[in-house]
Amino acid sequence: MSEVSPRVAVVGGGWAGCAAAVELTQRGAQVTLYEAARTLGGRARAVDINGRRLDNGQHILLGAYGESLRLMREVGIAPESALLRLPLQMRYPAGPEGMDFVAPRLPAPLHLAIALLRARGLDRADRLALARFSTTARWMGWRLYNDCSVDELLQRFEQTERLIRLMWRPLCIAALNTPPERASAQVFLSVLRDSLGARRSASDMLVPRLDLSELFPARAAAWLCERGGRVEHGAAVDTLQRHEGGWLLRGERYDAVVLAVQPAAAAALIDDLAPSPLPAFEWEAITTVYLQYENGLRLPHPLLALLDDPETGRFGQFVFDRGQLDADRAGLLAVVISASGAALQLGRNALAASAATQLAEAFAMPQLAQPEWNAVISEKRATFACTPGLARPGNDIGIPGLALAGDYTASEYPATLESAVRSGVAAARILL
Known part of the structure; x- marks a missing residue:
């Protein structure tokens, strides 16, 4: 590779590809970003439906997502205004079935201890079980010698049935997009380390106020072009060939390539080049049901568990009040269904009606059963199934001048925005 202004192609304009493009440019490369779709962001982007701009899924970041926050600032996004910062919490609509757990803004681990003492809806056995889990996991360094399912982990830690239902199960499904009976306990512990086990600010929950495209990918593209890079929309890369010590794609020669596409697409491009094939993944869907009500509607909190x-x-696991995130979205609620394969069997109209009925019952507000309009957006391959002992490829797979990037590459985290961004940064650093 040339030491001065190497030409690098980034194939794929999701969060991993955009992160790689920014990092490469920072390190002096001349970058071209190729994206087959017309919109950047991959599986975390804004979409236009019936004249309305909606995210293709609702995301939460953590204060511990250092690389995502760093690159947002680099491209001109101020996280302080672009993200609503909430303390670590698990809050349900008022009623006897749920709980209310909110960590105060105190130093760790005091914030967790106070939250546990103040939590509504937990009895003594639940509190002791949660304290035992946190203490034991911290003593273990949040590590397991042998991975197992989250269900098995919870049984080992003698967690109560109520605590599993109200806290551990929804947290597992939200974080790993995989049911506890099939989800990796080690990856779950890594997520908990940076939430329950982290310093207070790292455990904060960050909810986007901007749409997902504007939160990073669109601004990253503009930043790239301002520095002499190129962004090619609607530009699928179907072949990748070695050429004069570099690579040839779409008729142009590059010194290096970052493949930031889905693993099946990456495998198709490098099938004859890779020393060993990329692993096959199982996939899980995430569905978001948008329900629009009158502008005056406001939930008790911006984010509530269901x-x-x-x-x-009743398939919904969380509901977001978009009006509390963006005044222009007043009355818009987003119901999130992770691991939503079974829910999709209802059909979109029935699923929207089901979500509206669930909200009406949960909040004791019959009017919620009749939204003004609805939209159901499903990403059927939103994330890989994060199962115990899953082998994930590294960024460097033994092909000189080529690196993989994506939330599926080797990481302590499941398929999150942060794991995608970290992977993109790692791929850039490998090449340069």
Whole structure:
């Protein structure tokens, strides 16, 4: 590779690809970013539906997401205004079935101890179980010698049925997008380390006020072009060939390539080049049901957990009041259904009606059963199934001048925005 202004192609304009493009440019590379779609962001982007701009899924970041926050600032996004910062919490609508757990803004681990003492909806056995879990996991360094399912971990730690239902299960599904009976306990512990086990500010929950494209990808593209880079929309890369010590794609020669596309697409491009094939992944869906009500509607909090019960048609696990994040979205609620394969079997209209009914019952507000309009957005391959002992490829797979980037590459985290960004940064550093 040339030492002066190497030409690097980044294939894929999701969060990993945009992160790689920014990091490469910072390190002096001349970058071209290729994206097959017309919108950047990959599986975390804004979409236009019936004249309305909506995210294709609702995301939460953590204060511990240092690389995501660093690159946002680099491209001109101020996290202080672009993200609503909430203390670590698990809050349900008022009622006897739920709980209310909110960490005060105190130093760790005092914030967790006070939250546990103040929590509504937990009895003595639940509090002791949560304290035992946190203490034991911290003593273990949040590590397991042998991975197992989250269900098995919770049984080992003697967690109560109520605590599992109200806290551990929804946290696992939200973080790993994989049901506890199939989810990796080690990856779950890594997430908990940076929430329950982290310093107070690192455990804060950051909810986007901007749409997901504007939160990073769109601004990253503009920043890249301002520094002499190129962004090619609607530019699928179907072949990748070695050429004069570098690479040839779409008729142009590059010194190096970052493949920031889905693993199946990456495998198709490098099938004849890789020393060993990329692993096959199972995939899980995430569905977001948007429900629009009158502008005056406001939930008690911007983010609330919901009691899901698929057997009775209650699939929603969390609801976001978008009006508390963006005044222009007043009355818009987003119900999130992670690991939503079973829910999608209802069909979109029935699923929207089910979500509206669930909200009406949870908040004891019959009017919520009749939204003005609805939209159901489902990413059927939103994340890989994060199962115990899953082998994930590294960024460097033994092909000189080429690196992989994506939330599926080797990481302590599940498929999150932070793992995608970290992977993109790591791929850039490997090449340069």
